[in-house]
Amino acid sequence: EGDGAHGGFPADGVHRTSRLTAPPPVPPRSRLPRPRRGPLAIVVAVLLVLGVGTGVWYINSGQFTKVPPLLSKTEAQARDRLDEAGLDVGKVKHAYSDTVERGKVISTDPGVGDRIRKNDSVSLTVSDGPDTVKLPDVSGYRLDKARELLEDEGLEPGMVTKAFSGEVAKGFVISSKPGSGTTVRAGSAVALVVSKGSPVDVPDVTGDDPEDAKAELAEAGLKVRIADERVNSEYDSGQVARQTPDPGGRAAEGDTVTLTLSKGPRMIEVPDVVGDSVDDAKRKLEDAGFNVDEDRGLLGLFGDTVEKQSVDGGDTAPEGSTIKITIR
Structure with a gap:
């Protein structure tokens, strides 16, 4: 038993281990040679870029143009x-x-x-060029109806003037300018001449009482309006001092004549002309607003000096009244 192992160790007391054999080394992987990019690859890349760019351009612009x-x-x-x-x-x-x-x-x-x-x-x-319209005949129509006819044809009623007419009633169209049947552009203005009716000669009613004046004017086919204001005149207070239109003027039947009544003559100081020559005396009196009457008698036929006057110098007399001068 003394030659045998003790406690699991060899008899000589030396601990031995088994030697492991290492695997053979792996040979290094050889690097494959890197292929060189040739001209063909460059061309392909350029064409690819151009193709993409062209596609983008075509999508954004190439398929569009502008209206010439x-x-x-x-x-x-x-x-x-x-x-x-x-x-x-x-x-x-x-x-x-x-x-x-x-x-x-x-x-x-x-x-x-x-x-x-x-x-x-x-x-x-x-x-198609300008739109044209043939002008309708509007003569004989009332002004409002004539305007309506023109507007219905695409025309504009233009300036209206009035004229006397013994044939066309007052307020109705006598004629148009351009004349009916004329071809004009749509929207053109058409001037119209409208009747004032038959002309009436305005009678002279100055100096008349208002009632007499109204009756005379009404007989002539005219209306009367009395103005609010009164004026000084040669006529007595309350008489017609002036009228519009003037006496002898022309008016249309139914027109209105305005009458202005007098508040009596204006009183003016009479110049003193005694001792003046006839010409000087007349000039002074007329410039002051008076009429002059000469009284020469037998003794003044060849005289040229004013001996006296009907209204003394410095006194007042109605404007337009007559001052008599006696000449010797």
């Missing part, structure tokens, strides 16, 4: 321009125009210069 300038072109010229631009002609409408010659383009849709897809269509509006 077509205004004031004939329809045929406009069609040619659109064809050259790669565009089609859409609807062609016609409209009146006072500024664009007949047969030429007024407008486009889309408008000139607008962006549009190629091969899309552009609509055209072509001028």
Whole structure:
């Protein structure tokens, strides 16, 4: 037992371990040679970039163009321009125009210069020239009806003047300018001449009492208005001092004559002309607003000096009254 192992150790007391054999080393992986980029790869890359850029350009701009300038072109010229631009002609409408010659383009849709897809269509509006109207005959119509007829035809009633007429009743149209049947542009103004009725000679009623004046004017077919104010005149207070229209003037039947009544003559101081020559005396008295009557008698036939006057100098007399001077 003494030669055997003790406690699990060898007899010589030396602890031994078994030797492990290491695996053979893995040979290093050889690096594959990196292929060189040749000219073909560069060309492909460039073409790829160009292709992408071209696609982006086409999406954003390449498929669009602009509507060419077509205004004031004939329809045929406009069609040619659109064809050259790669565009089609859409609807062609016609409209009146006072500024664009007949047969030429007024407008486009889309408008000139607008962006549009190629091969899309552009609509055209072509001028038929100015809209014209044949002037209706409005003579013999009341003014309001004549205006209505003109407006119904697309015309504007223009300036109205009045004239006497023995044939056309007052307030009715005598004629128009331009005359009926004339071709004019729509919207043109048409002047009208309207009757004032038959003319009436205005009688002279100055110096009359108001009631007498009214009766005379009414007999002539005229109306009367009495003015609020009164004026000094040669006529007595309350008599007609003046009238409008003036006596002898012409008025239409039914027109109104305005009468202004007198508040009596204005009292004026009479110049002293005794001792003056006849010419000087007359000038002074007339300048003051008086009429002059000369009394020469037998003794004053060849005289030239004022001996006396009917109203003494310094006194007052009605304006327009007569002062008599005695000459010796």
